[in-house]
Amino acid sequence: xxxxxxxxxxxxxxxxxxxxxxxxxxxxxxxxxxxxxxxxxxxxxxxxxxxxxxxxxxxxxxxxxxxxxxxxxxxxxxxxxxxxxxxxxxxxxxxxxxxxxxxxxxxxxxxxxxxxxxxxxxxxxxxxxxxxxxxxxxxxxxxxxxxxxxxxxxxxxxxxxxxxxxxxxxxxxxxxxxxxxxxxxxxxxxxxxxxxxxxxxxxxxxxxxxxxxxxxxxxxxxxxxxxxxxxxxxxxxxxxxxxxxxxxxxxxxxxxxxxxxxxxxxxxxxxxxxxxxxxxxxxxxxxxxxxxxxxxxxxxxxx
Numbered sequence: 001x002x003x004x005x006x007x008x009x010x011x012x013x014x015x016x017x018x019x020x021x022x023x024x025x026x027x028x029x030x031x032x033x034x035x036x037x038x039x040x041x042x043x044x045x046x047x048x049x050x051x052x053x054x055x056x057x058x059x060x061x062x063x064x065x066x067x068x069x070x071x072x073x074x075x076x077x078x079x080x081x082x083x084x085x086x087x088x089x090x091x092x093x094x095x096x097x098x099x100x101x102x103x104x105x106x107x108x109x110x111x112x113x114x115x116x117x118x119x120x121x122x123x124x125x126x127x128x129x130x131x132x133x134x135x136x137x138x139x140x141x142x143x144x145x146x147x148x149x150x151x152x153x154x155x156x157x158x159x160x161x162x163x164x165x166x167x168x169x170x171x172x173x174x175x176x177x178x179x180x181x182x183x184x185x186x187x188x189x190x191x192x193x194x195x196x197x198x199x200x201x202x203x204x205x206x207x208x209x210x211x212x213x214x215x216x217x218x219x220x221x222x223x224x225x226x227x228x229x230x231x232x233x234x235x236x237x238x239x240x241x242x243x244x245x246x247x248x249x250x251x252x253x254x255x256x257x258x259x260x261x262x263x264x265x266x267x268x269x270x271x272x273x274x275x276x277x278x279x280x281x282x283x284x285x286x287x288x289x290x291x292x293x294x295x296x297x298x299x300x301x302x303x
Contacts, residue, residue: 079147083109
Protein backbone atom coordinates (compact mmCIF):
# COMPACT_ATOMS: atom_id res chain seq x y z
CA UNK A 1 0.00 0.00 0.00
CA UNK A 2 1.32 3.45 -0.89
CA UNK A 3 2.22 5.61 2.10
CA UNK A 4 -0.45 8.23 2.93
CA UNK A 5 2.06 11.08 3.23
CA UNK A 6 5.01 12.35 1.18
CA UNK A 7 8.21 10.58 2.19
CA UNK A 8 11.68 12.07 1.85
CA UNK A 9 14.67 9.80 2.35
CA UNK A 10 17.26 12.53 2.80
CA UNK A 11 16.86 15.54 5.08
CA UNK A 12 19.35 17.34 2.84
CA UNK A 13 16.60 17.60 0.23
CA UNK A 14 14.42 19.76 2.46
CA UNK A 15 14.40 23.48 1.62
CA UNK A 16 16.00 25.46 4.43
CA UNK A 17 12.82 27.52 4.83
CA UNK A 18 9.34 26.20 4.07
CA UNK A 19 8.20 27.23 0.60
CA UNK A 20 4.62 28.50 0.27
CA UNK A 21 2.25 26.05 -1.40
CA UNK A 22 5.11 23.60 -1.98
CA UNK A 23 3.58 20.75 -4.03
CA UNK A 24 6.03 18.26 -2.51
CA UNK A 25 4.87 18.98 1.03
CA UNK A 26 1.49 20.75 1.00
CA UNK A 27 -1.26 18.84 2.80
CA UNK A 28 -3.77 17.21 0.46
CA UNK A 29 -7.04 17.73 2.33
CA UNK A 30 -8.83 15.31 0.00
CA UNK A 31 -6.48 12.36 0.70
CA UNK A 32 -8.65 9.61 2.27
CA UNK A 33 -6.02 8.64 4.86
CA UNK A 34 -5.52 12.23 5.96
CA UNK A 35 -9.26 12.80 5.94
CA UNK A 36 -9.72 9.93 8.42
CA UNK A 37 -6.99 11.25 10.70
CA UNK A 38 -8.28 14.80 10.47
CA UNK A 39 -11.77 13.63 11.41
CA UNK A 40 -10.42 12.50 14.77
CA UNK A 41 -8.98 15.99 15.28
CA UNK A 42 -12.29 17.58 14.22
CA UNK A 43 -14.13 15.63 16.90
CA UNK A 44 -11.52 16.00 19.66
CA UNK A 45 -13.09 18.08 22.43
CA UNK A 46 -9.70 18.90 24.01
CA UNK A 47 -8.82 21.59 21.45
CA UNK A 48 -10.23 23.88 18.76
CA UNK A 49 -7.60 22.95 16.18
CA UNK A 50 -9.67 21.42 13.38
CA UNK A 51 -13.33 22.00 14.20
CA UNK A 52 -14.10 23.98 17.29
CA UNK A 53 -15.43 22.35 20.41
CA UNK A 54 -19.18 21.79 20.37
CA UNK A 55 -19.90 24.34 23.10
CA UNK A 56 -18.22 27.03 21.00
CA UNK A 57 -19.98 25.88 17.82
CA UNK A 58 -23.32 26.16 19.63
CA UNK A 59 -22.57 29.80 20.46
CA UNK A 60 -21.53 30.47 16.87
CA UNK A 61 -24.73 28.89 15.53
CA UNK A 62 -26.73 31.20 17.80
CA UNK A 63 -24.82 34.15 16.31
CA UNK A 64 -25.35 32.87 12.76
CA UNK A 65 -29.10 32.78 13.41
CA UNK A 66 -28.89 36.57 13.92
CA UNK A 67 -26.98 37.04 10.64
CA UNK A 68 -28.89 34.62 8.41
CA UNK A 69 -32.30 35.08 6.84
CA UNK A 70 -35.12 33.30 8.65
CA UNK A 71 -35.55 29.53 8.26
CA UNK A 72 -36.35 27.60 6.13
CA UNK A 73 -33.78 29.55 4.08
CA UNK A 74 -31.51 27.43 1.89
CA UNK A 75 -27.90 27.63 3.12
CA UNK A 76 -24.64 26.28 1.70
CA UNK A 77 -21.90 25.46 4.22
CA UNK A 78 -18.80 25.55 2.00
CA UNK A 79 -16.01 23.57 3.63
CA UNK A 80 -18.38 22.10 6.19
CA UNK A 81 -15.98 19.60 7.76
CA UNK A 82 -17.88 16.98 9.80
CA UNK A 83 -21.09 19.03 9.52
CA UNK A 84 -21.26 20.35 13.07
CA UNK A 85 -22.36 23.86 12.05
CA UNK A 86 -24.61 22.56 9.29
CA UNK A 87 -26.46 20.16 11.57
CA UNK A 88 -26.87 22.86 14.22
CA UNK A 89 -28.48 25.13 11.65
CA UNK A 90 -30.72 22.35 10.35
CA UNK A 91 -31.95 21.84 13.90
CA UNK A 92 -33.15 25.46 13.74
CA UNK A 93 -35.14 24.69 10.59
CA UNK A 94 -32.70 25.70 7.84
CA UNK A 95 -32.21 23.60 4.71
CA UNK A 96 -28.45 23.10 4.58
CA UNK A 97 -26.19 21.70 1.87
CA UNK A 98 -22.59 20.97 2.81
CA UNK A 99 -19.54 20.49 0.60
CA UNK A 100 -16.02 19.46 1.58
CA UNK A 101 -13.07 17.80 -0.14
CA UNK A 102 -12.58 15.28 2.68
CA UNK A 103 -14.51 12.01 2.22
CA UNK A 104 -14.29 10.94 5.86
CA UNK A 105 -15.74 14.19 7.21
CA UNK A 106 -18.61 14.04 4.71
CA UNK A 107 -19.49 10.52 5.85
CA UNK A 108 -19.49 11.77 9.44
CA UNK A 109 -21.67 14.78 8.53
CA UNK A 110 -24.32 12.47 7.08
CA UNK A 111 -24.16 10.29 10.19
CA UNK A 112 -24.42 13.38 12.43
CA UNK A 113 -27.51 14.57 10.54
CA UNK A 114 -29.22 11.18 10.85
CA UNK A 115 -28.44 10.97 14.56
CA UNK A 116 -29.87 14.47 15.10
CA UNK A 117 -33.05 13.74 13.11
CA UNK A 118 -32.39 16.38 10.44
CA UNK A 119 -31.27 14.21 7.51
CA UNK A 120 -34.26 15.42 5.42
CA UNK A 121 -33.05 19.03 5.80
CA UNK A 122 -29.42 18.35 4.90
CA UNK A 123 -27.43 17.20 1.90
CA UNK A 124 -23.69 16.47 2.09
CA UNK A 125 -21.34 15.58 -0.74
CA UNK A 126 -17.64 15.60 -1.46
CA UNK A 127 -16.93 18.73 -3.49
CA UNK A 128 -14.74 21.78 -4.03
CA UNK A 129 -15.89 25.39 -3.69
CA UNK A 130 -13.99 26.25 -6.89
CA UNK A 131 -16.16 23.84 -8.91
CA UNK A 132 -19.46 24.61 -7.23
CA UNK A 133 -22.50 24.28 -9.53
CA UNK A 134 -24.68 27.36 -9.61
CA UNK A 135 -28.14 25.85 -9.19
CA UNK A 136 -30.03 25.70 -6.92
CA UNK A 137 -29.32 29.27 -5.87
CA UNK A 138 -28.79 29.84 -2.15
CA UNK A 139 -30.20 32.34 0.31
CA UNK A 140 -26.87 32.28 2.15
CA UNK A 141 -23.39 30.78 1.85
CA UNK A 142 -21.07 30.16 4.81
CA UNK A 143 -17.27 30.12 4.81
CA UNK A 144 -16.40 29.26 8.40
CA UNK A 145 -13.01 28.79 10.04
CA UNK A 146 -10.84 30.55 7.46
CA UNK A 147 -11.68 28.20 4.57
CA UNK A 148 -10.27 30.50 1.88
CA UNK A 149 -6.84 31.07 3.36
CA UNK A 150 -5.45 27.69 2.27
CA UNK A 151 -5.86 28.68 -1.40
CA UNK A 152 -3.49 30.68 -3.57
CA UNK A 153 -4.56 34.21 -4.53
CA UNK A 154 -6.01 33.22 -7.95
CA UNK A 155 -7.90 30.32 -6.40
CA UNK A 156 -9.24 32.52 -3.61
CA UNK A 157 -10.59 34.92 -6.23
CA UNK A 158 -12.12 32.08 -8.26
CA UNK A 159 -13.79 30.59 -5.18
CA UNK A 160 -15.32 33.93 -4.16
CA UNK A 161 -16.66 34.49 -7.69
CA UNK A 162 -18.16 31.03 -7.74
CA UNK A 163 -19.80 31.42 -4.34
CA UNK A 164 -21.13 34.89 -5.18
CA UNK A 165 -22.70 33.52 -8.35
CA UNK A 166 -24.49 30.79 -6.35
CA UNK A 167 -26.41 33.35 -4.26
CA UNK A 168 -29.97 34.41 -4.98
CA UNK A 169 -30.60 38.13 -5.43
CA UNK A 170 -30.56 39.53 -1.92
CA UNK A 171 -28.66 36.52 -0.60
CA UNK A 172 -25.64 36.90 1.63
CA UNK A 173 -22.18 35.42 2.06
CA UNK A 174 -20.96 35.10 5.65
CA UNK A 175 -17.21 34.50 5.75
CA UNK A 176 -14.70 34.21 8.57
CA UNK A 177 -11.23 35.66 7.96
CA UNK A 178 -8.08 35.57 10.05
CA UNK A 179 -6.05 38.78 9.83
CA UNK A 180 -2.96 37.33 11.51
CA UNK A 181 -1.84 34.01 12.98
CA UNK A 182 -1.13 33.45 16.66
CA UNK A 183 2.55 34.17 16.06
CA UNK A 184 4.74 37.20 15.60
CA UNK A 185 6.46 37.72 12.23
CA UNK A 186 9.48 35.46 11.78
CA UNK A 187 10.17 31.80 12.40
CA UNK A 188 9.49 29.41 15.29
CA UNK A 189 10.79 25.85 15.57
CA UNK A 190 10.15 23.08 18.09
CA UNK A 191 10.48 19.33 18.51
CA UNK A 192 8.98 16.56 20.60
CA UNK A 193 8.90 12.79 20.85
CA UNK A 194 5.30 11.86 19.99
CA UNK A 195 3.39 8.58 19.97
CA UNK A 196 1.59 9.66 16.82
CA UNK A 197 0.56 12.57 14.61
CA UNK A 198 -1.18 13.23 11.30
CA UNK A 199 1.99 11.93 9.68
CA UNK A 200 1.69 8.47 11.23
CA UNK A 201 0.54 6.53 14.27
CA UNK A 202 3.96 5.18 15.23
CA UNK A 203 6.30 6.72 17.79
CA UNK A 204 8.30 9.50 16.11
CA UNK A 205 10.50 12.52 16.51
CA UNK A 206 8.19 15.33 15.42
CA UNK A 207 9.73 18.60 14.26
CA UNK A 208 7.56 21.66 13.70
CA UNK A 209 8.58 24.77 11.83
CA UNK A 210 6.29 27.80 11.41
CA UNK A 211 7.01 30.96 9.45
CA UNK A 212 4.95 34.15 9.34
CA UNK A 213 6.00 36.31 6.41
CA UNK A 214 4.33 39.65 7.20
CA UNK A 215 5.45 41.22 3.92
CA UNK A 216 3.52 38.70 1.84
CA UNK A 217 1.03 37.94 4.63
CA UNK A 218 1.78 34.22 4.40
CA UNK A 219 1.83 31.77 7.30
CA UNK A 220 3.38 28.32 6.77
CA UNK A 221 3.34 25.46 9.27
CA UNK A 222 5.62 22.56 8.35
CA UNK A 223 5.88 19.30 10.29
CA UNK A 224 8.52 16.62 9.80
CA UNK A 225 8.30 13.18 11.41
CA UNK A 226 11.36 10.94 11.74
CA UNK A 227 10.37 7.33 12.40
CA UNK A 228 12.45 4.39 13.71
CA UNK A 229 14.67 3.18 10.92
CA UNK A 230 15.14 6.68 9.54
CA UNK A 231 11.97 7.02 7.45
CA UNK A 232 11.05 10.67 7.11
CA UNK A 233 7.62 12.17 6.38
CA UNK A 234 6.76 15.81 5.81
CA UNK A 235 3.62 17.89 5.46
CA UNK A 236 2.82 21.58 5.57
CA UNK A 237 -0.09 23.97 5.30
CA UNK A 238 0.19 27.41 3.75
CA UNK A 239 -2.22 30.18 4.69
CA UNK A 240 -2.58 33.27 2.53
CA UNK A 241 -4.13 35.85 4.84
CA UNK A 242 -6.05 38.86 3.58
CA UNK A 243 -5.41 42.25 5.13
CA UNK A 244 -8.35 44.24 6.43
CA UNK A 245 -8.36 46.61 3.46
CA UNK A 246 -8.06 43.74 0.95
CA UNK A 247 -11.32 42.07 1.94
CA UNK A 248 -13.79 44.59 0.44
CA UNK A 249 -11.65 44.68 -2.71
CA UNK A 250 -11.80 40.89 -2.99
CA UNK A 251 -15.57 40.95 -2.51
CA UNK A 252 -15.98 43.69 -5.12
CA UNK A 253 -13.98 41.71 -7.68
CA UNK A 254 -16.33 38.79 -7.05
CA UNK A 255 -19.38 40.98 -7.69
CA UNK A 256 -20.27 41.57 -4.04
CA UNK A 257 -20.26 44.41 -1.56
CA UNK A 258 -19.42 44.13 2.12
CA UNK A 259 -22.40 45.14 4.26
CA UNK A 260 -21.06 44.33 7.75
CA UNK A 261 -17.70 43.56 9.31
CA UNK A 262 -17.55 42.24 12.87
CA UNK A 263 -14.76 41.61 15.36
CA UNK A 264 -14.85 37.83 15.15
CA UNK A 265 -18.11 36.35 16.37
CA UNK A 266 -19.02 39.41 18.44
CA UNK A 267 -21.43 42.21 17.54
CA UNK A 268 -18.66 44.81 17.65
CA UNK A 269 -17.41 46.41 14.44
CA UNK A 270 -14.27 44.93 12.97
CA UNK A 271 -11.04 46.84 12.45
CA UNK A 272 -7.46 46.19 11.30
CA UNK A 273 -6.55 45.56 14.96
CA UNK A 274 -8.78 42.48 15.21
CA UNK A 275 -7.30 38.98 15.09
CA UNK A 276 -10.22 37.69 13.02
CA UNK A 277 -13.35 38.99 11.30
CA UNK A 278 -16.79 37.77 10.38
CA UNK A 279 -17.72 39.54 7.15
CA UNK A 280 -21.18 39.71 5.57
CA UNK A 281 -21.45 40.45 1.87
CA UNK A 282 -24.24 40.62 -0.71
CA UNK A 283 -24.21 40.39 -4.50
CA UNK A 284 -24.13 43.74 -6.26
CA UNK A 285 -27.43 44.34 -8.08
CA UNK A 286 -27.15 43.29 -11.69
CA UNK A 287 -24.05 41.12 -11.22
CA UNK A 288 -24.60 38.10 -13.49
CA UNK A 289 -23.57 34.56 -12.51
CA UNK A 290 -20.33 33.37 -14.07
CA UNK A 291 -22.01 30.32 -15.60
CA UNK A 292 -25.25 28.38 -15.55
CA UNK A 293 -26.31 24.91 -14.61
CA UNK A 294 -29.35 22.76 -15.31
CA UNK A 295 -32.04 23.66 -12.78
CA UNK A 296 -33.12 21.05 -10.28
CA UNK A 297 -29.86 19.12 -9.95
CA UNK A 298 -28.14 18.88 -6.61
CA UNK A 299 -24.89 20.68 -5.75
CA UNK A 300 -21.89 18.79 -4.44
CA UNK A 301 -21.64 18.72 -0.67
CA UNK A 302 -18.60 19.83 1.23
CA UNK A 303 -16.98 18.48 4.30
